[in-house]
Amino acid sequence: xxxxxxxxxxxxxxxxxxxxxxxxxxxxxDVEAMKNQARGAGAPMFxxxxxxxxxxxxxxATGFAPSxxxxxxxxxxxxxxxxxxxRDQDSSRYDDADGSFDLQDGGVGGVRGMSERVKRKVHIAxxxxxxxxxxxxxxxxxxxxxxxxxxREELNGSENSRQDVSGAGAGSSVHGVRAFALPAGAAGYTSxxxxxxxxxxxxxxxxxxxxxxxxxxxxxxxxxxYENMRGRSRYPGRKVSARELRASAAANRIIVSEKSxxxxxxxxxxxxxxxxxxxxxxxxxxxxxxxxxxxxRARSGLRFLSSYSVEExxxxxxxxxxxxxxxxxxxxxxxxxxxxxKIVNKDPKSEEYATYLGQLYGWRFLTxxxxxxxxxxxxxxxxxxxxxxxPWQMNEHWALQSFLCSLxxxxxxxxxxxxxxxxxxxxxxxxxxxxxxxxxxxxDIKFLANEASKKxxxxxxxxxxxxxRNTYACDFRSMPEYATPRHAQSH
Numbered sequence: 001x002x003x004x005x006x007x008x009x010x011x012x013x014x015x016x017x018x019x020x021x022x023x024x025x026x027x028x029x030d031v032e033a034m035k036n037q038a039r040g041a042g043a044p045m046f047x048x049x050x051x052x053x054x055x056x057x058x059x060x061a062t063g064f065a066p067s068x069x070x071x072x073x074x075x076x077x078x079x080x081x082x083x084x085x086x087r088d089q090d091s092s093r094y095d096d097a098d099g100s101f102d103l104q105d106g107g108v109g110g111v112r113g114m115s116e117r118v119k120r121k122v123h124i125a126x127x128x129x130x131x132x133x134x135x136x137x138x139x140x141x142x143x144x145x146x147x148x149x150x151x152r153e154e155l156n157g158s159e160n161s162r163q164d165v166s167g168a169g170a171g172s173s174v175h176g177v178r179a180f181a182l183p184a185g186a187a188g189y190t191s192x193x194x195x196x197x198x199x200x201x202x203x204x205x206x207x208x209x210x211x212x213x214x215x216x217x218x219x220x221x222x223x224x225x226y227e228n229m230r231g232r233s234r235y236p237g238r239k240v241s242a243r244e245l246r247a248s249a250a251a252n253r254i255i256v257s258e259k260s261x262x263x264x265x266x267x268x269x270x271x272x273x274x275x276x277x278x279x280x281x282x283x284x285x286x287x288x289x290x291x292x293x294x295x296x297r298a299r300s301g302l303r304f305l306s307s308y309s310v311e312e313x314x315x316x317x318x319x320x321x322x323x324x325x326x327x328x329x330x331x332x333x334x335x336x337x338x339x340x341x342k343i344v345n346k347d348p349k350s351e352e353y354a355t356y357l358g359q360l361y362g363w364r365f366l367t368x369x370x371x372x373x374x375x376x377x378x379x380x381x382x383x384x385x386x387x388x389x390x391p392w393q394m395n396e397h398w399a400l401q402s403f404l405c406s407l408x409x410x411x412x413x414x415x416x417x418x419x420x421x422x423x424x425x426x427x428x429x430x431x432x433x434x435x436x437x438x439x440x441x442x443x444d445i446k447f448l449a450n451e452a453s454k455k456x457x458x459x460x461x462x463x464x465x466x467x468x469r470n471t472y473a474c475d476f477r478s479m480p481e482y483a484t485p486r487h488a489q490s491h
Contacts, residue, residue: 189235189240189317189318189411190317190318190319190320191233191235191320191411191413192226192320192321192322192323192324192413192414192431193226193320193321194222194223194225194226194431195223196320196321197222197261197320197321197432197433198218198219198222198223200321203218203433204218206259206261206321206433207432207433207434207435208282208434209433209435210435210436212436213435213436217435218433218435221430221433221435222430222431222432222433224430225426225427225428225430225431226431228427229413229414229427229431232414232415232416233411233412233413233414233415234407234411234412234415235411235412236408236409236410236411240409240410240411241314242310242311242313242314242317243310243313244409245305245313245317245409245410246305246306246308246310246313248406248409248410249403249404249406250265250305250404250405250406250409250410251304251305251306252304252305252306253265253266253304253404253405254304254305254306254405254410255276255279255302255303255304255305256303256304256305256308256316257279257282257283257302257303258303259282259283259284260279260282260283260432260434261321261322261323261432262279262282262322262323262325262428262432263305263316263322263323263324263325264279264324264325264326265325265326265404265405265410265412267326267327267328267329267401267404267405268338268396268397268399268404269329269334269337269338269341269397270327270328270329270334270401270418271327271418271421271425272327273291273294273295273445273447274425274439274440274441274442274444274445275327275425276291276294276295276300276302277289277291277294277440277444277445278437278439278440279302280294280300280301280302282434283301283302285301289444289445291445291446291447317411323413323414323428323431323432324410324411324412324413324414325412325413325414325415325416325428326405326407326412326414326415326416327415327416327417327418327421327424327425328401328407328415328416328417328418328479329401329417329418329419330418330419330453330482331401331468331469331472331475331476331479331482332456332460332465332468332469332482333418333452333453333456334398334401334418334452335383335386335398335468335472336379336452336455336456336459336460337450337452338397338398339379339382339383339459340450340452340455341397341450342356342397343356343357343376343377343382344376345450348371348372348373348376349372354366354371356395356397357371357377359395360377360382360385360386360395361385379459379460379464380461380463380464383464383467383468383471384467386398386471387467387470387471391403400472400474400475401475401478401479402474402475402477402478402479403474407478407479408478414427414428414431416428417481419453421439422439425439426439
């Protein structure tokens with residue numbers, strides 16, 4: 001190689017950093033002599049025979065050997081490289097003792113604004129944490145606190161500070177739903193009031209009162225529904241600011257319908273398609289029955305809480321004419337319903353099936369397995385896979401309901417139950433003055449129910465049920481009506 005008109009051998013260039021370091025001790029003349037000697041003898045890298053045909057003794061004398069620190073540094077670098085490669089290779093696969101499928105790439109994508117490699121690192125780290133918790137859980141047979149549980153406790157404080165909205169005392173329940181509230185005026189939000197709705201100056205237009213219905217019938221219907229809803233609320237045990245509500249996990253999901261005075265948090269697999277169709281109808285969309293449009297955030301035309309300013313959110317929370325509600329479902333039924341609908345009943349060659357499988361096992365799984373011709377995951381394998389995911393990794397169809405709708409942060413005036421959908425949905429409609437409206441059936445939305453609640457005994461073993469209860473422990477604590485043994489519940 002020629003640099004500034006002078007020729008250097010490869011060996012000389014390799015050792016140049018070492019000679020520069022020696023330069024500080026020997027001086028410029030000594031270093032220049034060493035360079036000339038190396039150029040003449042063609043000094044080898046580690047003191048072997050000369051490249052220019054010199055004798056063995058001459059080559060040995062002129063060859064330049066690396067220093068001990070350089071060898072140590074090289075060894076350390078090689079060790080680190082080998083360790084990182086081995087760790088990455090091992091991290092891309094997590095075997096679960098209870099299933100034959102493996103978690104690839106640490107789980108589901110969904111962290112926007114990151115490269116695929118960074119996403120993979122994040123998901124591997126999360127999966128390691130959840131996997132470690134799962135192993136400890138199996139060893140102790142105790143339900144561990146998840147990261148979300150810790151966050152929930154930090155946000156809400158002690159449960160002993162809560163008071164029952166009906167005045168029956170902290171921790172009491174009506175219709176199986178625990179009802180808590182702070183003293184009046186201290187919460188930062190206002191509960192729904194049927195009388196406030198009826199006192200609205202434009203109530204007939206607001207509720208789109210049909211000509212065949214008198215105001216007396218409207219008043220009786222609204223007040224009766226409101227009375228039947230008492231005790232079915234769920235309020236946080238502390239003051240919640242509008243800024244906090246707007247920044248909550250549920251803000252991007254909660255639908256605000258100003259025309260129907262409804263604020264609704266949709267939970268997948270809990271009749272959310274039915275409610276979206278109904279709300280779009282109230283909002284005046286002609287294609288309200290189009291479910292593809294209803295589920296498209298960009299095309300539905302619905303407005304979400306996160307799109308409001310902090311000041312607007314505060315105004316909504318303090319407006320007593322808005323009914324804030326959510327519907328929940330037994331996690332055991334919901335997980336099975338999700339498995340039947342998204343795995344069992346999907347064509348393995350369809351793009352939708354590939355999407356759910358990739359979100360279940362990681363996208364690399366699709367490239368490493370012939371999933372189109374292989375058997376589908378069993379229910380136990382499905383449960384094992386989701387038990388290794390954090391709440392942020394889970395697909396919304398099997399994600400925790402308490403996480404999706406911030407059940408312990410957002411103030412809900414009414415918590416309905418999927419198991420009592422027809423009657424509870426009617427209460428919601430009657431309470432906001434839609435006295436002649438009928439809740440859409442599964443036939444109306446052209447979606448057949450899979451009747452998961454009737455297939456519990458077929459799919460659940462004691463081990464699977466324990467795994468689901470551990471994975472959804474936060475849901476069971478947030479919804480104590482589902483914490484009782486399965487055989488003790490009525491539907």
